[in-house]
Amino acid sequence: MKQLKPAETVRELDRYIIGQHQAKRSVAIALRNRWRRQHVREDLQDEIAPKNIILIGPTGVGKTEIARRISLLADAPFYKVEASKFTEVGYVGRDVESMVRDLLELTINQLKARAQEEAQPKARELAEERLLDILLPKPAPQRGFQLRPAEASANGDAAEAPPEVSSNTRDKLRRMLKDGKLDEREVEVNVSARTTPMVEIFSNAGMEEMGFNFKDMLGGLLPKNTKKRKMKVHQAREILTQEEAQSLVDMDKVVKSAVEKVEQSGIIFLDEIDKIVGSDSRQGPDVSREGVQRDLLPIVEGSSVNTKYGPVKTDHILFIGAGAFHTIKPADMIPELQGRFPIRVELDSLDKDDFYLILKEPRNALLLQYQAMLETEGVALSFTDDAVKTIAAIAEEVNARTENIGARRLHTLMECLLEDILFDAPDIDTKTIAIDRDDVVAKLQRVKDDEDLSRYIL
Secondary structure: OOOOOHHHHHHHHHOOOOOOHHHHHHHHHHHHHHHHHOOOOHHHHOOOOOOOEEEEOOOOOOHHHHHHHHHHHHOOOEEEEEHHHEOOOOOOOEOOOHHHHHHHHHHHHHHHHHHHHHOHHHHHHHHHHHHHHHHOOOOOOOOOOOOOHHHHHHOOOOOOOOHHHHHHHHHHHHHHHHOOOOOOOEEEEEEEOOOOOOOOOOOOOOHHHOOOOHHHHHHHHOOOOEEEEEEEHHHHHHHHHHHHHHHHOOHHHHHHHHHHHHHHHOEEEEEOHHHHOOOOOOOOOOOOOHHHHHHHHHHHHOOEEEEOOEEEEOOOOEEEEEEOOOOOOHHHOOHHHHHOOOEEEEOOOOOHHHHHHHHHOOOOOHHHHHHHHHHOOOOEEEEOHHHHHHHHHHHHHHHHHOOOOOOHHHHHHHHHHOHHHHHHHHHOOOOEEEEOHHHHHHHHHHHHHOOOOOOOOO
């Protein structure tokens, strides 16, 4: 885990997310507390539980982005899941333990990709040796009795080429291969072509509930098939390099590291957590609400989840819940679950000043994205300051009159504003376009007056 101070974390988040300073402070403290826990004396480490967070606010104000960015800053395993997709155990649907399995699977894939990247230099060397074996096959051993070189010369037979000659030829080919002089030569290589049979398993709990991966088991039992393919040398080198990189990765080490990383620094973002809070007026079973809360409780409190790679403890995984909480409040959750989310932060709704900054300030600002896309067509797009302020004001007004979808409203307006330019950009003669306030008003007035916005609503 990177050793970021809370103030540094907030500054990094400010580069991508406008406002929401209280939420940034809360996640920055939670992030630093994890680092602190790992540096206290060992007998206290297991006693210090993570302080899980609930982010409360309407859609489009930055809840998911805050959680995703802190995982990138801390290089921590991160998984986002909608709580509304879970159902109570015993019913058709996903159970809550599946999110831990998914988090582990994602982490293993990431660490495996990094290990393969680190093994690239060695894998490239091995791939080149395999290519040299194809370009310069070793002579097949001759059968029967063979004359010694002196006897062969005495009888007038041609002596076999000495090993030095073959070695010099191989070295020469190796230099040509490294210099790219053989890239266009066609070779025939054996490439892996393992196919896994289609096996469908019907189970109430689904495939994820099984303690092993059935397809992986069958894949290990079946022989590894190869097929010959003709291709250019440069294509063969890339394929063989990837095969060698995969064989160089120690998967036992990768899995062990992934399990440790998930247990010590994993982050699970539970979106739409308010959707699993039931209403007292409901009659009958509510398998996707209070039942999910009961199933979620042991995972958040800390338990052991069985995966095909072994048990994974959730005691120190940081859970960040998020929801709009329009009609209900966090206090409507079952009391035990409330206690596992001690930190609650309310995010502010966005106004025109926030929209103005969102359009211009972040490193991934929306205006920069559209300018970069149109640059690929050779079109230079610019916006006057008044134009940006007008877009922000219209976004605030439309959000107030219709559904408040936060910063996502800017995507609606920008697509509408630039629709003609984006359509005509490949054939346009004017390669420099400046958008001013009049252009914005003329283009967006109809959209602003239409409360339905059916064509552009997200």
